[in-house]
Amino acid sequence: MARFPFLEDASEFIRGERPTLEELLLHPAYEEVRRDGMSRVRTALEEGRIPDGETRTEADFLRELLSYPIARMIVSGVGDAYLIRRYSLAEAEKARRNMTSEDNDFISHVAKDLGMDFRMDGLVLLHFSDYLRYSVQMKSKDWKLVNQRLADGYVRLGRDRFVRVLQEAIQRRMESELPLAVNDQILGALEDKIAEIDKLTEEKKEQYKVEDMGRIRITRIPPCMRDLIRAIQLGKHIPHTGRFALTAFLHNIGLSSDDIFRLYSLSPDFQEGKTKYQIGHISGEISGTEYTPPECSTMQSYGLCPGPDDLCKRIKHPLNYYRIKGKKRG
Amino acid sequence: MEKSATEDFLIRMFREYYKGTRLYLPNEFTHREFGFMFFKGGYVQRHLGFKTRNEVKRFLLDRAPSHVYYSSAYYERPGAGTMDEKGWLGADLIFDLDADHIPRVKGLPFERQLHEIKLELMSLVDDFLLDDFGFAEDDLLITFSGGRGYHVHVRSPSVRSLTGPERREIVDFIQGTGLEAESAFRKKAIDRTHFGSIFTLEMPKHDDGGWSSRVHKGLMDFVGRLEQMPKEEALEKLGEFEGIGEKTAGEIYSSLFEGEAGVRGVDRLREGRFDFFPKDSYRNHLVKVAVKHTLGTYRRQVDEPVTADIRRLIRLPTSLHGKSGMRVVILQRGEVDDFVPLRDAFPGAFGSDPVEVVLEQDVSITLKEEKINLHEGITDVPEFAAVFLMCRGLAKLSQKEERK
Known part of the structure; x- marks a missing residue:
């Protein structure tokens, strides 16, 4: 205990x-x-x-x-x-x-405490709603629901995966x-x-550098977006156009609204309600329209382009930078 | 032939309908936002909340709106002007099947489209919502949208609090988006050497659940079809898939079908074995083909933004659709099979007395099982058909009727 x-x-x-x-x-x-x-x-x-x-x-x-x-x-x-x-x-x-060294009874006990709808005998059957709640932010494809064995409302999981889901639930609690x-x-x-x-x-927080963004690969992010992230992390003010571009970019590469929200929470002039609303608007959760970031030429006219690197010269849109880098590294 | 006279006629007809109808109201309707559109004035009026059934009824009789919507979401204050102030409490899970989003029905005649979408609906409900997602029939509210499709409202408590991204995962599941071959054909280590493990692929089983079961079915179905074909045709079929040339097609074919009956590759495949290919690459090609074939056969298409949006307005069941004059009809699952919108969705309030209309073009359509062939110009049509044609913008009220 x-x-x-x-x-x-x-x-x-x-x-x-x-x-x-x-x-x-x-x-x-x-x-x-x-x-x-x-x-x-x-x-x-x-x-x-x-x-x-x-x-x-x-x-x-x-x-x-x-x-x-x-x-x-x-x-x-x-x-x-x-x-x-x-x-x-x-x-x-x-x-x-x-938990990994505990027996199934104990893991069951933890899962019950966390309010999970599940059944356990060797394998675990977890209700898909709980599965989604605690796995949706995991970006690897083998966590996607479509790749799970789902029958009768329950996802079949190995013990390790179940424990990983529980970890997420514990963190949220x-x-x-x-x-x-x-x-x-x-x-x-x-x-x-x-x-x-x-x-x-x-x-x-001072040291909390761009490299710490966790689930996304920082090396795939184009220089303009990297600069914006760094500015937020250092507590510098960034203009509305910059916020819009960055939020749309992060949303499009698959960062959850919660993660984007967390990034902005480091900002000195952070306002919870307003930030949530803006992110919700850009990601389409509020507006119904998902926005994409501006293309390179627009970024330049906003004064948000710090000058192109080699890859930038071959593309016209910041998202392509991320896609191309992703392909190279596999 | 004033446009406004036609609108006045429709307003009168819609009001007539609402007067005599016991309107459906969703559960917890006092926590729902309502929205409306009108025959005159093109804006959506939304952010309305109602406290009693009578208030709703009075509004409909007063304003006789062309479209009636309510929110899939539950709010603390549904009438508040901004989303922040409303206080979101949860939302039903909504699926929208519409002709616009199902590529294979594009270009088909209206009646045919409606039929095809109904087939999509039945598969969505039976294979996905009831089987995979395990919802009970009572959790589902199925409606004909009054237009060109169907809606399913899921009201199980387990889905209420799901976020947009979580709902998008459900859409991806139904559409097979992001399905990986490795999730159906699992890798299994058969030997460990100094250099690492040697893997084989396990065949998915019919009772694995989810897409694994479908891939199993898809593979068996595909291979079964190849078996029935003359060799030339089978090779051609295989060659249609990306990355399979003549040589590979031939190798896959002979691995499956050559040899003595009972011990051919296909026979072993039916026993759940997958280890008869002379080369892994042939096997891997067949895996890809199986996944592709499976997706093509079993994926269902729903309108993603509708399902992912946790603040969506959706047509109110039993209201009228302003672009058709048909009812948004509530259907039990068992009633879906025999439901024919153009026969069954016209409200009884619209009768068969003749109404003189002016048609802008020739029209040929079957309504209430009566084939109607009309020529451009002035003509008499039954009332319900007049409403239908006017709502669709195909006809206007004649001057004679205006003076009535």
């Missing part, structure tokens, strides 16, 4: 048995727990993982378990969207690693729960830790 602190029974356990919030935050006996909570957040931020705590003795077990709410309080105290995402990703990744409402008592007690993570988050 200590390895899966996000489960409902873990929080029940904490609520039922153990320290009050005040003790957890202030009592010297929980100093180590607080330190572990801090290191959960720090390694998530710096290395993209959560350290594997000891769970051999009951004391270890409790410490590991309790460090989770502390970590969440710290993350919530900072309240930064990038930090929340990175932390949730690391926690979910850790959960996936731990965590992201949706954060930030928690943190009161003055929490903010006061964890003040130093929150300040440190806040500073670290800012530094991390």
Whole structure:
């Protein structure tokens, strides 16, 4: 249970048995727990993982378990969207690693906790709606629904794949729960830790270079779009025409609206509602029309073309750059 | 022969229909947005919400709109002016089958098009929605659109919260878009050497589910057809596929059909074996052919933007279609087979009394099982046909009728 602190029974356990919030935050006996909570957040931020705590003795077990709410309080105290995402990703990744060594009963238990509609015996049958919800952002073709064995509403999956789907669900659950409402008592007690993570988050965002875009290959992106991405990541203002071009481009190469949204969330003048609306409009989710980015000549007249590289000279549209690069690399 | 006189006539007829009809209202209609178009004035009036059945009825009688739509989505405040303010709560899953989106029906006569689309509809419902996606018949609301196609509204709770991209995956599934041969023919390691594993391809099985089952059927069907053909014709058939030259066609043919009956390649294939090709490349060609043949046979085409749009307005069942005067008819699955739009979708409110109209061109069409051949100019037609021809822009009200 200590390895899966996000489960409902873990929080029940904490609520039922153990320290009050005040003790957890202030009592010297929980100093180590607080330190572990801090290191959960720090390694998530710096290395993209959560350290594997000891769970051999009951004391270890409790410490590991309790460090989770502390970590969440710290993350919530900072309240930064990038930090929340990175932390949730690391926690979910850790959960996936731990699940692979668990038996089917336990994996079933996790899946139930996450509200999945599934059946499990050797292979897993997962309802297609849950499958879609947690796989649609995976870009590899063998995740597409059309390539699944779907019968009677259920997708047949191997255990590893099911665990991968669960990881995604865990990450979403965590992201949706954060930030928690943190009161003055929490903010006061964890003040130093929150300040440190806040500073670290800012530094991390500074460094967060174009190379970090994850699911898409940065080497395939044409120079104009790369410049726009870099500008956002560095917190520079970009004009409306640039936002439109970039959003349409990212949408067309298959980035989900959520991922595009995340990118913009790094922007200094980020407005949640407006950004969501704009992305929804350009991707066609609101407007019903999917837009494509402007062609090269228009990009040039907007002043968004930083000067062509060799491949640029052979094409007329930024999307072709991405397609051609993709073909070369296979 | 004023245009507005024709419109006034249609408005009067539509109002007559709505007066005598118990209108269908969707579940949770107070959470739905409504939209309308009118005979006069070309704009969609949308962002309307209604609190009671009576309000809807009054609106229809007052305004006698030419088209009536409601949102597939459920909103907290359906009447709010912007999408942000509406508060999206979920949406039905909608499929739209329309003559415009099914290439093979293009250019066919109207009656024939409607028939072909009905076949598409039946396969979409039976093979995909009921079988693969496992919806219950009660989850589906099937309608004739009143125009040139059919709609299916899926109202299972499991689909309500699906996002646009998730719905697009469902469309891709139905259309076979992105289907990979490797997903049906799975690789299986048969030997491991120092250099890595040696793989063979496993035949898909008929009960694998989804497209694997279809590829199995498609392969068997294709090979069965080849077997029936004279050799020359079979070779020609194989040669039609990309990348298969004369030599390869010959090799594939002899791997399948030469040898003693019972132990030929095709016999082993029927036992689910796939290991009789002298070269992997022949096998791989046949795999590609099987996938292509399967897609050609079993994919169904639906209008993607309609399904992917989680805020779509869709025609209200039991309302009238302003470009045909026919009803948007609700159909049980069992009623679809015998449904003939041009016979069954005219509302009873439009009778058979003669109406004098002016035709802009010769018209020949079968309505309510009566063949109607009309010449350009002034002529009498039954009321329902008058409405139909006027809605389609083929006729106008005559001056004599105007004075009535």
